[in-house]
Amino acid sequence: MEAAPCAVSRPPSSATAGYSQRSKRSFTVRASASSSSSHQTVTLLDYGAGNVRSVRNAIRHLGFNIRDVQKAEDIMSADRLVFPGVGAFGAAMEVLNQNGLGEALRMYIEKDKPFLGICLGLQLLFDSSEENGPVKGLGVIPGTVGRFDSTKGLAVPHIGWNALQPVKDSGILQGIEGQHVYFVHSYRALPSDDNKQWISSLCNYGENFVSSVSRGNVNAVQFHPEKSGAVGLSILRNFLRQSSSSGIKTLVPGKASKLAKRVIACLDVRANDKGDLVVTKGDQYDVRETTGENEVRNLGKPVELASQYYKDGADEVSFLNITGFRDFPLGDLPMLQVLRSASENVFVPLTVGGGIRDFTDANGRYYTSLEVASEYFRSGADKVSIGSDAVFAAEEYLCTEAKTGKTSIEQISRVYGNQAVVVSIDPRRVYIKSPDEVKFKSVRLTKPGPNGEEYAWYQCTVKGGREGRSIGAYELAKAVEQLGAGEILLNCIDCDGQGEGYDIELIKLVSDAVTIPVIASSGAGVVQHFSEVFEKTNASAALAAGIFHRNEVPIQSVKEHLLEKGVEVRTPPTEQTSQSNKPEMGPRRTVVVVQPA
Numbered sequence: 101m102e103a104a105p106c107a108v109s110r111p112p113s114s115a116t117a118g119y120s121q122r123s124k125r126s127f128t129v130r131a132s133a134s135s136s137s138s139h140q141t142v143t144l145l146d147y148g149a150g151n152v153r154s155v156r157n158a159i160r161h162l163g164f165n166i167r168d169v170q171k172a173e174d175i176m177s178a179d180r181l182v183f184p185g186v187g188a189f190g191a192a193m194e195v196l197n198q199n200g201l202g203e204a205l206r207m208y209i210e211k212d213k214p215f216l217g218i219c220l221g222l223q224l225l226f227d228s229s230e231e232n233g234p235v236k237g238l239g240v241i242p243g244t245v246g247r248f249d250s251t252k253g254l255a256v257p258h259i260g261w262n263a264l265q266p267v268k269d270s271g272i273l274q275g276i277e278g279q280h281v282y283f284v285h286s287y288r289a290l291p292s293d294d295n296k297q298w299i300s301s302l303c304n305y306g307e308n309f310v311s312s313v314s315r316g317n318v319n320a321v322q323f324h325p326e327k328s329g330a331v332g333l334s335i336l337r338n339f340l341r342q343s344s345s346s347g348i349k350t351l352v353p354g355k356a357s358k359l360a361k362r363v364i365a366c367l368d369v370r371a372n373d374k375g376d377l378v379v380t381k382g383d384q385y386d387v388r389e390t391t392g393e394n395e396v397r398n399l400g401k402p403v404e405l406a407s408q409y410y411k412d413g414a415d416e417v418s419f420l421n422i423t424g425f426r427d428f429p430l431g432d433l434p435m436l437q438v439l440r441s442a443s444e445n446v447f448v449p450l451t452v453g454g455g456i457r458d459f460t461d462a463n464g465r466y467y468t469s470l471e472v473a474s475e476y477f478r479s480g481a482d483k484v485s486i487g488s489d490a491v492f493a494a495e496e497y498l499c500t501e502a503k504t505g506k507t508s509i510e511q512i513s514r515v516y517g518n519q520a521v522v523v524s525i526d527p528r529r530v531y532i533k534s535p536d537e538v539k540f541k542s543v544r545l546t547k548p549g550p551n552g553e554e555y556a557w558y559q560c561t562v563k564g565g566r567e568g569r570s571i572g573a574y575e576l577a578k579a580v581e582q583l584g585a586g587e588i589l590l591n592c593i594d595c596d597g598q599g600e601g602y603d604i605e606l607i608k609l610v611s612d613a614v615t616i617p618v619i620a621s622s623g624a625g626v627v628q629h630f631s632e633v634f635e636k637t638n639a640s641a642a643l644a645a646g647i648f649h650r651n652e653v654p655i656q657s658v659k660e661h662l663l664e665k666g667v668e669v670r671t672p673p674t675e676q677t678s679q680s681n682k683p684e685m686g687p688r689r690t691v692v693v694v695q696p697a
């Protein structure tokens with residue numbers, strides 16, 4: 101049996117100082133950029149709790165200027181107000197109450213002025229929330245916001261694309277029946293007799309919950325229009341233009357009713373030997389060519405590929421800074437620039453990973469992992485993914501059985517929410533003859549190992565697969581869920597780049613063990629591999645890299661195949677921007693009419 105010593109050896113660059121004061125949640129109202137209230141200007145209430153860059157990008161993409169709220173009076177003088185609530189309910193109410201913003205919001209809404217609340221911006225309108233509470237809300241809509249019930253096997257947070265069921269006419273939702281929009285939340289409001297006059301659409305996730313409300317000019321949505329591709333942009337555009345008709349037509353035949361399975365395009369990014377940032381792709385994590393100078397495989401430019409995958413219908417795009425474990429990400433300015441540029445054109449969720457850990461730079465300046473993650477969020481990430489540091493955190497947690505509050509997972513999820521923290525696992529198969537050989541959870545193999553072994557356990561690695569650790573993928577997944585991770589990206593070094601299919605045994609093992617969503621990764625070669633992983637495991641999403649980079653299998657073909665197999669997926673329409681009539685592209689099969697600008 102392999103020993104798993106309790107002493108956890110962390111790499112020297114990982115400083116162990118306590119939770120920094122700097123990293124504590126602090127809410128401030130952003131400085132005002134302009135006081136213009138022209139037709140093309142929208143007022144944004146950003147109370148500084150998190151990442152609203154995506155909302156800003158989407159509003160600008162639609163041709164509008166942004167005026168930031170600086171004080172309560174700015175709310176009252178707004179012509180059109182967008183409130184993208186982020187962070188936790190209690191903390192948000194605290195800042196709204198402290199600054200008089202809550203009262204101003206109530207009055208603004210009472211006057212029936214154009215308002216769009218997003219995500220927490222919907223929840224805050226209700227009487228109260230159970231999130232770290234009960235906490236009193238703005239009290240505009242009757243009802244209490246509660247948590248989804250994960251005790252019956254429902255993955256929580258509710259992350260992904262789900263279909264709306266409009267229940268009444270609402271200008272901003274015109275024509276979106278059955279369309280998928282992007283949700284990411286653990287708490288939800290339920291419909292009741294008391295609030296039914298507010299509800300404009302419901303969505304189903306284990307139960308019917310309120311996905312949007314509308315009354316007069318006041319609107320709020322639980323989903324993220326800024327991350328819902330062309331459909332979301334259309335909803336935003338309708339609000340910004342005060343239009344009652346979007347021109348988006350229902351595209352998907354039949355009625356969508358479940359959380360759609362996601363198809364994710366992954367871009368492994370690193371500098372090549374000339375110092376240019378390129379998208380690369382490994383064979384079992386080896387990203388160097390086997391011929392010539394053994395240079396780093398170059399499969400394209402990160403921003404261009406990310407934009408293309410968005411247009412091709414990817415439900416999410418992931419960037420993994422694969423040398424982040426040795427290069428300090430905040431010193432990696434080109435990577436941050438890639439993120440900024442990509443987020444201006446990609447209106448589906450962007451995840452970024454690589455190098456998220458506590459770090460002391462060459463000048464002795466200490467950075468918490470929260471500061472590293474914050475820079476990624478500020479640059480346009482919607483979620484961050486933690487690899488090596490999550491392994492060390494889980495090892496420590498399993499040894500001590502105590503949460504310190506200081507691990508990267510805990511720090512980041514406390515400030516940005518669990519849904520913003522993905523843990524990327526890089527396991528390698530270790531063949532064994534009997535499960536008794538190791539203390540880690542193993543699987544019985546359908547295909548025996550090289551020496552006829554009938555079992556395998558999945559050893560977690562760090563530093564891009566270079567170092568094996570004494571912890572299995574199953575144990576790691578359960579530990580990081582307890583520490584606050586909101587999602588798991590499950591790679592497999594043996595399958596990476598092989599094109600022979602996902603490791604079904606591994607994905608089943610992990611996706612049955614946790615209640616948070618699991619993204620299956622590594623090994624996709626043909627469309628059938630995607631349906632296989634969704635049919636045989638509880639994976640919420642399937643990620644692929646090589647087949648998309650080499651144009652072997654278009655994303656659209658994957659989606660068509662999944663639809664044929666009865667797997668619900670999002671089929672995005674094309675979109676026209678306000679400035680251009682050029683379609684943004686999408687699956688060629690769908691035809692959309694969008695109102696000209």
Ligand code: 1PR
Pocket residue numbers: 366367368381382384385386387420421422423424425453454455456485486487488489524525526562563564565591592595596597598599621622623624643644645646647
């Ligand atoms: O440890 O926090 O700095 O994070 C580093 C991140 O970089 C981790 O998420 C780790 O998975 C990733 N990484 C490190 N080295 C490599 C490498 O390839 N040499 N890439 C690497 C991992 C794996 C997948 C890949 C799928 C699908 N990439 O994400 O995209 O296997 O590929 P396929 O469809 O072609 O089979 P830290």
